[in-house]
Amino acid sequence: MAYFSTAVSEVTEGVVNLRGYSLADVMRKATYTQGAFLSITGRLPSAAETRLVDGILTSLLDHGYVASTITAARYIASGNPQFIPAVAGGILAAGSNTLSPEHSFHLLDHTAELRGDGTLEEGAARVVEEYVSQRKRLPGFGHPTHKTSDFRADILFDLAAELGLDGESIRQLQAIDRAFRERTGKTNIPINIDGALAAIGRDLGWSPNQTVAFAVLSVLPGLMAHVVEEIETGRPLRYIQDGEYVGEPLAKSVGD
Amino acid sequence: MAYFSTAVSEVTEGVVNLRGYSLADVMRKATYTQGAFLSITGRLPSAAETRLVDGILTSLLDHGYVASTITAARYIASGNPQFIPAVAGGILAAGSNTLSPEHSFHLLDHTAELRGDGTLEEGAARVVEEYVSQRKRLPGFGHPTHKTSDFRADILFDLAAELGLDGESIRQLQAIDRAFRERTGKTNIPINIDGALAAIGRDLGWSPNQTVAFAVLSVLPGLMAHVVEEIETGRPLRYIQDGEYVGEPLAKSVGD
Amino acid sequence: MAYFSTAVSEVTEGVVNLRGYSLADVMRKATYTQGAFLSITGRLPSAAETRLVDGILTSLLDHGYVASTITAARYIASGNPQFIPAVAGGILAAGSNTLSPEHSFHLLDHTAELRGDGTLEEGAARVVEEYVSQRKRLPGFGHPTHKTSDFRADILFDLAAELGLDGESIRQLQAIDRAFRERTGKTNIPINIDGALAAIGRDLGWSPNQTVAFAVLSVLPGLMAHVVEEIETGRPLRYIQDGEYVGEPLAKSVGD
């Protein structure tokens, strides 16, 4: 048995076999969205899926300075004005506080357990009761800028409904949203884009990592544009200018 | 004047202005390829450009184990089975030996200087003479696997011609290819995908970094698929097994 | 209140205040080991702690090809022959399968709970019984190369004992080792370097992240030496040569 083994692709002279398809055929007939779907999930998408995934892949195209990924990438490019390291470093800022639909996957899995044979509304009521009574934040809800609704989530849900791709995860998340508003009276903690991506990805059969994959692809063009801009017209050696020191005064001596 | 300044995007509550377009509008009407083109270049592509860029963005979708980026990413995931660090680390392997169309940009710029008012053939003859006589490798030519031709370059040039987008850079690079074959008699050093991307990107008005941006987007879905596979079914703690030690024997002592 | 706040350091013209000490003073009087200890933990080490930390910081200086971090870094440098990206990428391979003393911290914390008011031996017996009966691997035990004992762990424990720094975490881990050998009869799953680092770090009052910090500093010089070697004398574009394709045959067509 070989040391490495893969079901993703095989390369021989003049041919790349990508999940059973010839890369030459993919290049001639498929869009990037279709090809990326094939690479990541192992099959080509339907026409409806292609349209929905185009919506997903444009939903995070840019979020300006209001994104840790872009901010981090610009500071890296300011110290090291090279394209590749800044792009890679920006991706590293995607984690549990941003671009993290995996937490909403867990919420939906947990709701399914609590719901059992009950209705979507019953599942929603139970999970909301649990989170609110334990004062835990619902993952996939709330956004620092988009307070009454996250338009990106709304558009994706509309698209999914128009295309007949609004599965149970989407409907469950929307029921949780309604239950949360009723239980708390709060209207400024809407479903955010991470929550929407998790629900849609789960309905499409994606794993959390596969969903993160599409989220990262969506973020990258804007991130890359900011990196190019920083390299071409930014400032060398940017640093934090409004920092405050709250540590010990300069009063110690080595060897004392 | 603000410390940071950008012409890429602006975010306010409920609105993302991306290069003058509403992100909501982009999500509803554009494909990822169109949106990425807008983010990176500042304008929407024509229908012909969209098709050509779909070809570009699928050309590197996968190259299996025969890619340093994928190999590096799988070793990272083998030690640290997390999606984000492995993807970022894989991108770091893109550099002067691979995914580096910038070198072919320089070749084309230099050819334009040598050519002056001459024909494409005269420019090609002069630059080939210079490289061959100095025994320098032509950047954007040759591939370890695809020896007689790189089908990805061929398909992109065919697409550009069909779409009326085969500009002077493409024709110049093809003239260099012919001149090289005539001058050397060698038929196993064809235009490779990096050379093709540089010529097409240059004709589309892209900078080298913008061209690298599209190349990285193309590489990522396959890279991501390999990372997911390594995390789910790979081996923990892979290492180099056929390495050889050629250093000093174990015969020294600290403090001698 | 400032947006950023730190207790680590303050920089003004001609002065760097590092945790209450002048950097100029540190440069003149301290070794790197002392300075790194000060930066990471907030205080200078005693003479005994300095010697023990020198042992820690040399314990992982190199582990050749038998390390995912070094392998990953060399593949990155093979594609992108630059020092900084390869070093950063190599660090990314440190995670739950290697350089991860945090798991042994959890083992020690859990043992303390199980032990309650009992002896170290009673705590050890209970945690070993739990892990063995549930067929879980003990984190911090076993090594693919160093099968009967991990000499690095042994030396650090000897050093700690000589220096009077063998605290309860070390003794607890050694008791777990004895209990495991008795319970299972297995002698080829010794305490490894990650387990030793966790026990020593816990005794010194370090957090898991602080312990990982020292482990990463220890790994880096060897990693850097391998990167320099790969850049100067390695092969461009290395890739996996003994991979095997187990996916679908090339039989599908886009548009079918």
Next chain:
Amino acid sequence: MAYFSTAVSEVTEGVVNLRGYSLADVMRKATYTQGAFLSITGRLPSAAETRLVDGILTSLLDHGYVASTITAARYIASGNPQFIPAVAGGILAAGSNTLSPEHSFHLLDHTAELRGDGTLEEGAARVVEEYVSQRKRLPGFGHPTHKTSDFRADILFDLAAELGLDGESIRQLQAIDRAFRERTGKTNIPINIDGALAAIGRDLGWSPNQTVAFAVLSVLPGLMAHVVEEIETGRPLRYIQDGEYVGEPLAKSVGD
């Protein structure tokens, strides 16, 4: 011949051969500074070299918020509160604008050419004349915070002199400093720490990459301390708050 080949280290059961020394021996007798020197340069340092390298390795222990590396790392940790990705990402900000002694290596190499058989002063006068007349910045000179002198460079040069390790590169760089002050009358562009590291590294026989290696080791403890602080007490999802949008107004429509 094996696919990989190394002169750095060899690992067998119970033994790590590091550059001809047993790692066990190194752990028992050497400091980190000596071990890192051995790994990176292939030999153990003398006592004088050890002291000088301790000075080098503490010179960049921290530079607070006034460092792109630390700023980038904190933004990464703010989005993705994990230790390893933030440390790796911070390193990526080291490049041509910071932590880049390689440029001063080139200055010293070029000065040696211009100098020929002349004195250090003649070499200095020629290179300063060239740079000043072409209005080029001297690499390794000037600092945004430390304007009249960079105390870190001064201390390292004092240390080198005390230890008898002030070789020709140091004396040449100091002659360039004097010639620059005379030629321009400017006193606020002193030799900075990058310039000092290059001169000392060149005198010690290090390559530019080896010199960068020591600089990165010096930066890491402070970087790590800032990352730990950001993870434990920082703010999630930090972003640029004083950014300004200077791009196109929101007036375009997809499909126009």
